[in-house]
Amino acid sequence: MIRAVVDTAALRHNLTRVREIAPNSRVLAVLKANAYGHGMVAVASALAGADGFAVARLGEALALRAAGHSQRIVLLEGVQGAEQLREAAGSGFELVVHEPGQIALLEAWRGAHLFRIWLKIDTGMGRLGFRPGELPAALERLADCKAIMRPIALMTHLAEAELKDNERTRAQLECFERLTAGLAGERSIANSAGMIGWPSTRTEWVRPGLMLYGISPFAGSTGADLGLRPAMTLESRVIAVRELADGDRVGYGGVWTARRATRIAVVAAGYGDGYMRNTASGTPVLVNARQARLAGRVSMDMLTIDVTDLPQVAIGDPVVLWGSGVPVEIVAAAAGTIPYELVCRVSERVHIDVR
Numbered sequence: 334m335i336r337a338v339v340d341t342a343a344l345r346h347n348l349t350r351v352r353e354i355a356p357n358s359r360v361l362a363v364l365k366a367n368a369y370g371h372g373m374v375a376v377a378s379a380l381a382g383a384d385g386f387a388v389a390r391l392g393e394a395l396a397l398r399a400a401g402h403s404q405r406i407v408l409l410e411g412v413q414g415a416e417q418l419r420e421a422a423g424s425g426f427e428l429v430v431h432e433p434g435q436i437a438l439l440e441a442w443r444g445a446h447l448f449r450i451w452l453k454i455d456t457g458m459g460r461l462g463f464r465p466g467e468l469p470a471a472l473e474r475l476a477d478c479k480a481i482m483r484p485i486a487l488m489t490h491l492a493e494a495e496l497k498d499n500e501r502t503r504a505q506l507e508c509f510e511r512l513t514a515g516l517a518g519e520r521s522i523a524n525s526a527g528m529i530g531w532p533s534t535r536t537e538w539v540r541p542g543l544m545l546y547g548i549s550p551f552a553g554s555t556g557a558d559l560g561l562r563p564a565m566t567l568e569s570r571v572i573a574v575r576e577l578a579d580g581d582r583v584g585y586g587g588v589w590t591a592r593r594a595t596r597i598a599v600v601a602a603g604y605g606d607g608y609m610r611n612t613a614s615g616t617p618v619l620v621n622a623r624q625a626r627l628a629g630r631v632s633m634d635m636l637t638i639d640v641t642d643l644p645q646v647a648i649g650d651p652v653v654l655w656g657s658g659v660p661v662e663i664v665a666a667a668a669g670t671i672p673y674e675l676v677c678r679v680s681e682r683v684h685i686d687v688r
């Protein structure tokens with residue numbers, strides 16, 4: 334009943350937009366977390382024109398290889414332990430190196446494989462990477478390391494790129510520039526927001542995730558504003574229609590009360606599918622391509638919408654929860670979260686229908 338329709342033409346269009354915005358950069362398409370809930374293997378096929386893929390963890394990269402994807406694959410968290418290093422070598426994965434223990438693993442490597450590595454510098458994100466004061470020692474150790482190809486690539490990650498004209502992003506960019514001046518390797522800074530909002534981040538490699546899925550990283554805007562097309566449409570159907578009298582309450586907690594004679598349609602979609610429970614009443618939902626509004630608390634398998642003004646609505650009618658016609662950015666804001674979380678949370682029982 335409920336399904337996430339993934340539009341491969343939209344994915345390809347969005348990759349084209351990435352190339353228009355950063356024509357001189359190569360593109361690492363970020364496919365972690367099951368390609369932001371869109372289905373990693375199918376998305377990788379649709380985005381085969383990217384210059385490489387990035388995932389968070391080894392298991393994700395192995396799944397891509399097992400599905401026959403032979404592109405360059407970067408592990409954004411690098412490897413954890415010698416066993417993972419062996420597996421990464423076996424499949425030719427590239428490693429982000431962000432802490433001294435990962436250098437030690439490479440120093441101890443005795444195999445024939447030479448690793449491509451991406452040295453991560455923490456310029457202000459405060460999460461992964463060598464801090465400026467730690468960088469010289471890391472570079473010195475890597476200069477003596479026999480297990481890696483040279484020159485090593487250099488990367489950082491922006492903490493607030495979605496805020497335009499932001500002092501802290503400027504400081505991160507200056508820091509990266511200063512620390513990498515004179516180093517030979519290719520550079521990578523930009524996530525989607527960086528790429529769009531901060532032209533100086535369009536270096537040798539960009540790492541877009543969200544925008545490839547047609548979603549805007551900026552609060553208050555949608556993918557369409559950026560020339561993107563939503564790749565995922567979460568669809569279901571009406572399974573019941575009921576007439577309520579003025580004063581009748583709807584759903585758990587009775588948090589929504591009819592203020593007139595009202596028709597309510599019950600839709601087979603709930604927080605068990607990934608449509609968040611705290612999404613506010615009034616959030617747009619499309620039924621038969623016409624706009625209705627969420628009315629009452631979302632339950633595990635169902636939600637209720639006010640269709641009083643759409644008298645033709647009947648059992649079996651198609652509903653769009655987000656995607657084409659209902660921007661996921663708007664639904665996310667109505668649920669007090671970001672669109673990244675909504676698409677990643679689409680649950681296993683939702684069939685992904687790749688078209």
Ligand SMILES: Cc1ncc(COP(=O)(O)O)c(C=O)c1O
Pocket residue numbers: 363409490523524525526540541542543544550
């Ligand atoms: C290191 C790194 N680069 C790039 C991205 C892609 O970011 P976005 O989806 O905002 O484009 C991510 C995702 O969080 C990331 O962790």
